[in-house]
Amino acid sequence: MRRIGQVRWELAIVVWAVALGMFFPILWMLLCSFKTEIAAVATPPALFFHPTLENYHAVLERADYLAFARNSVLVSLGSTLLALALAIPAAYSMAFFPTRRTRDILLWMLSTRMLPAVGVLVPIYLLWRDLGLLDTVFGLILIDSISVLPIVVWMLFSFFREVPAVILEASRMDGATQIEELVHVLLPLCTPGIAATALLSIILCWNEAFWSLNLTTVKAATLTTFTASFSSPEGLFWAKLSAASTLSIAPILIFGWMSQRQMVRGLSFGAVK
Amino acid sequence: MATVELRNVRKQFGTHEVIHGIDLLIQDREFIAFVGPSGCGKSTLLRMIAGLEQVTEGEVLIDGSPAQDVPPAKRGLAMVFQSYALYPHMTVAENMSFSLRLSGTPKAEREQKVRTVARILEMEPLLERRPSQLSGGQLQRVAIGRAMVRQPKAFLLDEPLSNLDAALQGQMRLELARLHRELNTTMIYVTHDQLEAMTMADRIVVLNQGNVEQLGSPLELYQHPATFFVAGFIGAPKMNFLDAEVKTVDAQHLTLMLTSGTSITVPAPLQKLNANEKIKLGIRAEHLALEPEGELRGEIEALEHLGPRAYLHTRLADGTRLVAQTDGDTQARPGDHVAFRARSEATHLFNSSGRALTRSDPQAEPC
Numbered sequence: 001m002r003r004i005g006q007v008r009w010e011l012a013i014v015v016w017a018v019a020l021g022m023f024f025p026i027l028w029m030l031l032c033s034f035k036t037e038i039a040a041v042a043t044p045p046a047l048f049f050h051p052t053l054e055n056y057h058a059v060l061e062r063a064d065y066l067a068f069a070r071n072s073v074l075v076s077l078g079s080t081l082l083a084l085a086l087a088i089p090a091a092y093s094m095a096f097f098p099t100r101r102t103r104d105i106l107l108w109m110l111s112t113r114m115l116p117a118v119g120v121l122v123p124i125y126l127l128w129r130d131l132g133l134l135d136t137v138f139g140l141i142l143i144d145s146i147s148v149l150p151i152v153v154w155m156l157f158s159f160f161r162e163v164p165a166v167i168l169e170a171s172r173m174d175g176a177t178q179i180e181e182l183v184h185v186l187l188p189l190c191t192p193g194i195a196a197t198a199l200l201s202i203i204l205c206w207n208e209a210f211w212s213l214n215l216t217t218v219k220a221a222t223l224t225t226f227t228a229s230f231s232s233p234e235g236l237f238w239a240k241l242s243a244a245s246t247l248s249i250a251p252i253l254i255f256g257w258m259s260q261r262q263m264v265r266g267l268s269f270g271a272v273k
Numbered sequence: 274m275a276t277v278e279l280r281n282v283r284k285q286f287g288t289h290e291v292i293h294g295i296d297l298l299i300q301d302r303e304f305i306a307f308v309g310p311s312g313c314g315k316s317t318l319l320r321m322i323a324g325l326e327q328v329t330e331g332e333v334l335i336d337g338s339p340a341q342d343v344p345p346a347k348r349g350l351a352m353v354f355q356s357y358a359l360y361p362h363m364t365v366a367e368n369m370s371f372s373l374r375l376s377g378t379p380k381a382e383r384e385q386k387v388r389t390v391a392r393i394l395e396m397e398p399l400l401e402r403r404p405s406q407l408s409g410g411q412l413q414r415v416a417i418g419r420a421m422v423r424q425p426k427a428f429l430l431d432e433p434l435s436n437l438d439a440a441l442q443g444q445m446r447l448e449l450a451r452l453h454r455e456l457n458t459t460m461i462y463v464t465h466d467q468l469e470a471m472t473m474a475d476r477i478v479v480l481n482q483g484n485v486e487q488l489g490s491p492l493e494l495y496q497h498p499a500t501f502f503v504a505g506f507i508g509a510p511k512m513n514f515l516d517a518e519v520k521t522v523d524a525q526h527l528t529l530m531l532t533s534g535t536s537i538t539v540p541a542p543l544q545k546l547n548a549n550e551k552i553k554l555g556i557r558a559e560h561l562a563l564e565p566e567g568e569l570r571g572e573i574e575a576l577e578h579l580g581p582r583a584y585l586h587t588r589l590a591d592g593t594r595l596v597a598q599t600d601g602d603t604q605a606r607p608g609d610h611v612a613f614r615a616r617s618e619a620t621h622l623f624n625s626s627g628r629a630l631t632r633s634d635p636q637a638e639p640c
Contacts, residue, residue, distance in 0.1 A: 169325050170358035174372035174423070175346035184371070188362045 026249075032242035040239040055243035059230065065247060068226040072251075074137050075212070075222055076205040079144035080198050083152045086145070088194075091156035092182060096165060106157065109150040117147070117210045128215055137220045140212055144205045152201055159193030159266075160186065196266020199259050206252045223248035275336045275349070275426035275459050276301050277322055282331035284317055284483075291317055293483045294331065299427075299461060304453045306462045306470035309480035309506070315463045316431055318480070322461065323352050323429050335426065351420035355432040357412045359404040365415050366391075366400040372423045390421045393455070410441045417452070427459035434469060446472050467507050471495070479503050501627035504555050510584060510596045512621070513561070515554045522546050527622075529554060533591040535568045539617040542630035552630070555621035558584060561597035563605070567612035571595060576607055587611065 032040045034051040059065070094102045124143065125134075133139030163186060171185045187194065209224035216225060230237055230244040256263075277299040284292035292314045299305050307315040320326035322333060324345035333341045340348055351372075359368050369390065370383040378386075391397045394414045404412060413433060420428055430449075434442045450473050453460050464470055470477045471491045479486040479494065479502070486506075487499040498504035504512045517529035520536060527541040529552070537554070546552070561569070563585075571589040583603050587595045597613050605611060622630040 164356065164358070166354050166356055166358040167360065169345075170352070170354060170419075171360070171371070172325065172345045173323060173350070173352045174419070175375045176371075177346070180375060184375075185360060189360075 029242045029245055032239055033246045035239050037236035037239045040242070041236060055239045056247070059240055059243045059247065063226055063229065065226065068221055068223045069251065071137055071140075071216075071220055072206055072222040072224075072248075075140045075144055075208075075220075076202045078137070078141035079148060079205045080201040082141060082145040083149050083201055084156075084194070084198060087149060087152040087156050087197075088182070088187070090153050091160050092186065094153075095157050095160035095163075096168060106154065109153055113147075113150050121214060124211075125214065133215075135216045135218065135220050139215060140220050140222070143211045143215065144208055147208070147211070148201045148204050151204070152197055155197040155200070156190075156194065159190045159197070162193075163189050192262070192266040194266075195259075195262045199256075199263050199266070203252060203256060276334075277427060277459065277461065278332075278334040278337075279318075279322075280332040280334065282318070282321060282333065283329045284314070284321060284326065285329045290329075291483050292321075295483075295485055297478065297485070297488070299459060302457055302459055304450075304460045304462065304473060304475045306464060306474035306477045307480055308464055308467055308470040308477055309486075311465055312482075313480040314483040315465075315480050319352075319429050319431055319461060319463045323350055324348050325352075349426040350429055351423045351425035351427075352429040352431065353416045353420050353433045355435055357404075357416040357436075359412060359415055359419070361404050364401050364403055365396070365407070365418075368404070368415060369419045369422045371419070386422050387418075390418045393421070393452075394418050409437050410445070413437060413445060417449075421452075421456070425458070427461060428456075430460065430462045432464055433462075435464070435466070442469075449473055468509060471507070477507075479506060481506075497629070497631075498555075498621065499629050501553060501555075501623040501629070504621055504623065504629070508557060510558050510598075512555045512557050513595045514623075515556070515593055515595075517552055517554045519546050519548055519550045519552065521548065531569075531591075533569075533589045533593065535570070537568050537615065537617070539615075539620045539622070540632055542622055542632055544624075544630045546630075551625055553623040555623060556595075556615045557619065558596045558598040560616040560619040561595070561613040562616070563597070563599055563603075563611055564614040565612055567614035569595060569613040569615065571611065571613075573605055573607050573609045573611060576603075576605065585611070587613075 033055055034053070035046070035049050036052060036054070039046055039049050094106065128134050128139050128143075131139075133142065167189070168181055168185060171181045176184060206222075207224065208222075209228065212220075212222045212225050213228055216222070227241070227244045227248045230241040279295050279297040281294045281296060282292060283290060283294050295318065307318060309315050317326060321328050322335075324340070324343060328341045331341075332339055335343075335348055335350070360371065363371065366384075366387050369387045370378075373383045373386060387400070388397070391400055394417065396411065396414050396418065399407065399411060399415070404415065407415065413436075416433070433449075434445050437445060446469060449460075449462075453473070462470070462474065471494075474491060476488060476490055477494055478488050481502050487494060487503045489497075491507075494503060494507045498507060498512075501514075505514070516532045517537075520528045520530045522528070522541055525541055526538050527546065528536055528538045530536050531554070539554070569589060571587040573585050574588050574594075575586040577584040577586070578601065581601045583599050583601055583605075585597045585599055585603070585605055587597060589595055595613070599605070624630055
């Protein structure tokens with residue numbers, strides 16, 4: 001009993017150390033956002049300082065935060081819904097009607113994530129330009145959903161695989177068509193998993209910067225573009241950049257914090273069934 | 274209510290054939306059991322009738338019309354699965370009424386049907402619970418109830434009792450037999466447990482490696498097994514088999530020399546036998562009687578007391594093991610040297626290819 005208690009105690013220290021290490025940059029950014037530009041770049045860094053809101057004033061004065069935030073919300077939710085709509089039937093068919101090639105297709109889908117996005121920038125840019133999708137929310141939803149699709153398919157595939165096929169067979173015997181089987185049996189059974197997948201996809205799309213920087217300018221720009229616009233090649237900008245970053249991540253941080261129970265439940269779905 | 278007919282049904286998984294052309298006619302309102310060891314193809318056969326598995330070749334007819342291209346939902350059959358396969362996110366009542374909901378039955382009618390079935394199965398207090406709150410026996414009832422609500426043409430039951438403990442199995446066997454009588458519907462029951470098949474079925478199909486070994490009533494299979502396999506599979510304890518060689522044979526009598534060196538005379542079969550031909554002699558435990566002058570001598574290794582009767586597990590001089598049934602109050606003890614006499618007219622004979630050699634009884638014709 002004592003030994004287990006001791007191991008737990010040591011483990012707690014390790015977990016706290018790792019968590020603090022990961023949280024530190026965010027904490028530092030938060031602190032910088034309340035410093036003056038001079039204090040933000042001072043060496044050694046000042047731990048005690050007079051907090052100021054002037055960076056937030058400056059940032060909000062210079063750009064229409066709400067417009068960027070609205071685009072971020074539209075793009076993350078839109079991409080996630082589109083990706084789910086495509087991935088649910090794909091994962092269903094791969095989980096319950098596998099062929100000899102199913103594993104290969106899954107690996108191939110994942111391999112597209114390994115391709116640096118910049119590798120396809122030129123063709124995507126030209127395509128988007130010709131299709132009139134540049135600087136449109138829909139254009140960004142399209143490219144973001146394509147880029148999260150492999151992860152969404154993989155996650156749904158592994159959640160669906162946890163559902164015993166015999167339950168779906170029972171619904172078939174009960175007279176369910178494939179759509180009914182999906183809607184009335186599989187999706188309700190996998191709600192925690194689907195919720196976790198959707199949350200992860202929303203977070204990934206919210207943080208996506210490459211495509212929003214390259215495919216949007218004003219109308220469809222998201223908070224990542226907003227943040228990037230505060231970095232400049234010269235002059236003092238750290239404090240304002242920190243304020244902009246804090247404003248960008250605040251909504252998703254609050255959202256993530258509120259939904260963490262769903263996330264953990266979903267990600268451990270099956271493992272502790 | 275339905276007849277189910279299989280015509281030369283074959284099933285291949287890849288290049289591996291698991292069902293080798295089965296013909297079978299299941300009568301309306303019949304309780305038929307598919308029995309055999311695991312891997313014999315009994316579940317595959319049931320799943321092909323259900324439509325959950327494609328038929329590679331041959332025909333499945335339900336009520337006389339070809340069904341192999343009809344989806345499971347449209348065949349009018351209901352299935353009870355070994356693992357129950359209830360919908361975990363629905364209550365018992367929702368589980369039971371799911372098929373009616375899909376078919377667009379009005380709510381009031383659905384509720385009324387569910388209540389009727391729940392009353393028959395004595396599970397009205399469970400209707401609002403979820404499957405996770407039920408015991409194994411209760412889950413089994415719900416699975417059967419879900420099948421009953423549909424009022425199917427036939428019930429398909431895939432090892433429905435094998436997840437229950439022995440006491441509950443016995444109870445459910447009686448209950449299923451009662452249900453079959455009350456519902457008066459065709460039931461196709463798959464099991465690896467010959468006892469379940471023997472106690473419930475009107476007819477039994479014994480399957481082995483994708484072939485039908487024998488089809489018949491429980492007593493036919495028990496008294497006149499057509500093959501060595503059926504003889505060994507049906508009945509508990511298992512039939513005793515002794516290797517033997519034909520010594521002399523005439524129209525009435527067959528004298529055999531056993532490997533233990535003793536000779537035994539039994540009624541001769543209809544089939545012709547040659548001297549020195551090797552055959553197997555089968556004797557059921559209840560056809561062996563303790564007798565000081567008996568021809569089968571050995572030593573008791575273990576004794577099983579079952580109350581009304583006891584089984585003597587005996588080892589013969591040549592090492593062959595023999596189980597004999599005797600009275601429950603037997604005075605025999607392990608280590609005792611005993612002798613048995615076989616009731617010669619009740620013995621079974623099997624040739625070297627495993628077919629039963631028949632005597633005059635016409636029912637004993639191999640299928």
